[in-house]
């Protein structure tokens with residue numbers, strides 16, 4: 001989930017920058033006792049712009065993408081949405 005965590009923080013930094021606020025961010029992994037610093041440099045800004053463009057492409061599709069069952073789905077906050085039609089919602093956790 002490290003990549004997802006970084007993208008989420010990059011998104012926040014990107015939105016703040018668009019509002020005239022330039023900040024750096026930190027992600028704290030308490031179990032691992034590790035802190036990662038994230039900066040919205042040119043490379044990361046390009047990366048988050050591409051991800052946002054991909055999200056818009058998905059949103060504009062007529063149907064949702066096919067479900068890819070991933071090992072970390074059961075601990076994901078969106079599990080009930082992704083698996084709603086599979087009958088593996090809340091009770092399957």
Ligand code: SF4
Pocket residue numbers: 068069070072073074076077078079080082
């Ligand atoms: S539950 Fe859905 S959003 Fe979460 S990791 Fe699985 S496929 Fe991705």
